[in-house]
Amino acid sequence: MSASLSAASFAAALPAAHEAAASQHYPQGALYVVATPIGNLADITLRALHVLALVDAVACEDTRHTQQLLRAYGMDRPAAQLLALHQHNEAQASAAVIERLRLGQRIAYVSDAGTPAISDPGARLVAAVREQGLRVLPLPGASSVTTALSAAGLSEGGFVFEGFLPVKATERVHAVEALARETRAVVLLEAPHRIEVLAQALAVLGERPVTVARELTKQFEEIATVPAGQLPAWLDQAPQRQRGEFVLVLHAAPLAADAGADLRVLRLLLAELPLKTAVKLAAEITGTARNSLYEAALAIKQQA
Structure with a gap:
């Protein structure tokens, strides 16, 4: 216009x-x-x-x-x-x-x-x-923050505004592990040229829902809620999904307080064992669902 x-x-x-x-x-x-x-x-x-x-x-x-x-x-x-x-x-x-x-x-x-x-x-x-x-x-x-939250369907628990995660890979991994322990929803921001990297980083959170809000209030606005583990695939389904400014709402998870520890256990096991063996042992140690850990393990391997 x-x-x-x-x-x-x-x-x-x-x-x-x-x-x-x-x-x-x-x-x-x-x-x-x-x-x-x-x-x-x-x-x-x-x-x-x-x-x-x-x-x-x-x-x-x-x-x-x-x-x-x-x-x-x-x-x-x-x-x-x-x-x-x-x-x-x-x-x-x-x-x-x-x-x-x-x-x-x-x-x-x-x-x-x-x-x-x-x-x-x-x-x-x-x-x-x-x-x-x-x-x-x-x-x-x-405000992009409150606009995205209003469409995410959060009913309780409050939220935390985190903004942009660190650009450096190691710092970003630690930030995601901290988010896994956060018992409230978390609002993240990201630019189009880094959205794929962020999606891969969040994929370790497995089944935890993420509401992706792209191009809010504009002509090509798109809002969807997908499991964190499927976020990279969702972005790849259509070229336009990697364009525009992004707000992501990482929903709270029932086991969020233990998720960070679960990821650390999984990372340690993956460093020494084959993927399937590491997932099996991590599930036995932490009590977390094997499917969720398997998706997290794939995302960790892909990042590595």
Whole structure:
């Protein structure tokens, strides 16, 4: 969708936002942390539109991306009112934002998509602003984390947000072993060029369900729940399944507290014995189902 077509589609949104939100109080010298859509532009809130038009400047992860987003809603800010603040300059840029706040300016902060300071930059900015005794006002909205959770069908037990697992293979193996012991659901994020590696790493968890959410809120959105051991095969079934941004919800398992120890036993046995023998002994030692251990053993061998 081009910026001009987007602006035409949202022509009525900005006046409606002002009418709905203008009567509220928006203090000066405050940082407004604004959630933006994760894909579908219609997922912006009326209050977010009003604030993005009201503030003196917008600090953002990518100025070009944010300029396109603002233009889609009928706003066109001068380049001087867009302040780059990303993971590589967060400390320095935060100091500049704080100086503006001390002058009484209203500053909004947006990441490229979703709610800032969750897995995107912004947390250091918020902490620095609070340390200076200045106000931080969050504007809730779209989040890939809560969007995926709402479609995963979790009924109890809570969840943990883990984000991106380590890139290095050894660290990733240890991280998965820790996840196996986690008794709550775990939310993971991954980029398309690493999704196959993550799928192989999670495959050792066997029958534990994983909800895969790809391209959330976009035209080719896809959400499916599969056993962790079958995740690599699911990705290979269609080329498009390895495209787009991913959120994965690793469901809680009844034996999750012992799963990490089970995997360690299995790894030790596999280092000395043939696969079938190692699986048989691991099942006898741990009491875990042999089929689940067999799938985990295949995934461990494939990683090796």
